[in-house]
Amino acid sequence: MAACDDAVVSSPPSTPTAGRPRSGTRRLPAATAREEILDAAAELFAQRGYTATSTRLIAEAVGIRQASLYYHFANKEQILAELLEATVRPSLAYAGELSRKDLTAAVALRELVKYDVGVLLGARWNIGVLYALPEIATEPFTHFRRERERLRLAYRRLAAAAASDRIGDPDVAGDLVFGLVESVIGMRRDLPVLSSAEQLQRTVAAAALRLLGADDDRSDDPA
Amino acid sequence: MAACDDAVVSSPPSTPTAGRPRSGTRRLPAATAREEILDAAAELFAQRGYTATSTRLIAEAVGIRQASLYYHFANKEQILAELLEATVRPSLAYAGELSRKDLTAAVALRELVKYDVGVLLGARWNIGVLYALPEIATEPFTHFRRERERLRLAYRRLAAAAASDRIGDPDVAGDLVFGLVESVIGMRRDLPVLSSAEQLQRTVAAAALRLLGADDDRSDDPA
Numbered sequence: 554m555a556a557c558d559d560a561v562v563s564s565p566p567s568t569p570t571a572g573r574p575r576s577g578t579r580r581l582p583a584a585t586a587r588e589e590i591l592d593a594a595a596e597l598f599a600q601r602g603y604t605a606t607s608t609r610l611i612a613e614a615v616g617i618r619q620a621s622l623y624y625h626f627a628n629k630e631q632i633l634a635e636l637l638e639a640t641v642r643p644s645l646a647y648a649g650e651l652s653r654k655d656l657t658a659a660v661a662l663r664e665l666v667k668y669d670v671g672v673l674l675g676a677r678w679n680i681g682v683l684y685a686l687p688e689i690a691t692e693p694f695t696h697f698r699r700e701r702e703r704l705r706l707a708y709r710r711l712a713a714a715a716a717s718d719r720i721g722d723p724d725v726a727g728d729l730v731f732g733l734v735e736s737v738i739g740m741r742r743d744l745p746v747l748s749s750a751e752q753l754q755r756t757v758a759a760a761a762l763r764l765l766g767a768d769d770d771r772s773d774d775p776a
Numbered sequence: 777m778a779a780c781d782d783a784v785v786s787s788p789p790s791t792p793t794a795g796r797p798r799s800g801t802r803r804l805p806a807a808t809a810r811e812e813i814l815d816a817a818a819e820l821f822a823q824r825g826y827t828a829t830s831t832r833l834i835a836e837a838v839g840i841r842q843a844s845l846y847y848h849f850a851n852k853e854q855i856l857a858e859l860l861e862a863t864v865r866p867s868l869a870y871a872g873e874l875s876r877k878d879l880t881a882a883v884a885l886r887e888l889v890k891y892d893v894g895v896l897l898g899a900r901w902n903i904g905v906l907y908a909l910p911e912i913a914t915e916p917f918t919h920f921r922r923e924r925e926r927l928r929l930a931y932r933r934l935a936a937a938a939a940s941d942r943i944g945d946p947d948v949a950g951d952l953v954f955g956l957v958e959s960v961i962g963m964r965r966d967l968p969v970l971s972s973a974e975q976l977q978r979t980v981a982a983a984a985l986r987l988l989g990a991d992d993d994r995s996d997d998p999a
Contacts (some may be wrong), residue, residue: 743924
């Protein structure tokens with residue numbers, strides 16, 4: 554699950570810092586300025602709230618001037634959009650990879666759930682709490698909303714193929730699996746102590762298959 | 777599920793309007809001023825955001841003066857706390873009722889899930905989206921957080937008693953059922969069309985029992 558560690562930090566480590574050198578100590582060793590801005594914004598958005606966080610505050614947290622921040626991001630919306638997309642993009646790509654492999658729907662679904670839970674738990678800040686912001690319904694987040702719907706559809710497809718016949722509406726079943734996966738966002742927010750990421754990945758995946766009445770044949774679990 | 781209809785509006789219809797008569801048309805026929813304030817605040821919080829909504833805006837939406845609003849609520853926090861508590865209080869009371877009946881854990885859990893999903897879907901505004909606000913971690917919401925944790929514990933207890941032996945950590949299983957129930961908040965937020973409340977109540981309840989590997993014996997479903 555090494556891929557999960559850079560869920561928030563998705564651009565390749567390339568551009569050196571724009572503008573003047575930073576004053577404070579670096580938040581993330583070996584990170585680009587862009588990555589540090591995303592990390593600081595994620596912390597402030599998740600802990601202070603999106604509305605209460607200004608680009609000035611973000612720049613201060615990174616130790617750069619606001620002008621340097623605007624070299625990387627046009628505005629606060631663009632920072633949030635990038636953070637949100639980073640919670641979905643890796644899992645969507647992984648769903649694509651899985652679809653090109655010769656796996657049963659149940660096995661592919663188990664792998665997708667494990668991966669996706671890993672992404673949601675692996676990010677340094679619990680960005681998923683921001684899904685509930687009313688702002689998400691507006692234009693700057695159209696691409697994020699579309700990507701998240703594509704991920705939902707991947708779950709619906711796999712759930713429909715994996716579910717036993719006695720399950721009702723397969724779309725609802727897929728939505729419930731999607732909701733079960735995203736429930737780790739709430740667990741991470743609400744519980745003082747969580748099981749290890751690896752354990753939760755397996756637990757949620759197994760729960761998803763049982764929810765669908767799908768055979769959870771452990772023998773073909775590659776992990 | 778008639779009880780769910782007044783999930784947001786929890787005080788008995790008693791006090792007549794304080795202050796001057798309202799200027800606009802009434803938002804809710806036969807509602808008290810307090811209920812109308814809660815309703816207007818719920819709509820504004822859920823659709824504009826909590827930070828972006830002032831008590832002045834709420835008073836305007838109801839068609840009363842701010843002074844009249846302060847007759848009912850000390851501040852914005854108190855309005856939000858009341859709205860949040862109303863999403864949890866009925867289900868918590870119902871969990872208590874169920875525990876005094878002679879039901880198997882699986883049947884009690886199914887009834888609680890159905891009821892709770894009904895409360896979350898039945899409220900006029902999708903208040904659950906506000907669970908993710910960073911403000912919830914602060915003092916004015918201590919009581920709400922405690923009540924919600926009590927509801928989580930009710931789920932954990934029932935899940936532990938209903939789950940089959942092959943399920944791992946029973947606390948995590950209870951948390952997953954709790955998350956599954958609350959996933960209807962995200963469905964209500966994200967999907968343009970939802971199944972009927974009654975159908976979702978049954979679907980989520982059945983999914984919860986399968987998730988736990990619990991016998992879903994339809995014969996003892998009273999509904």
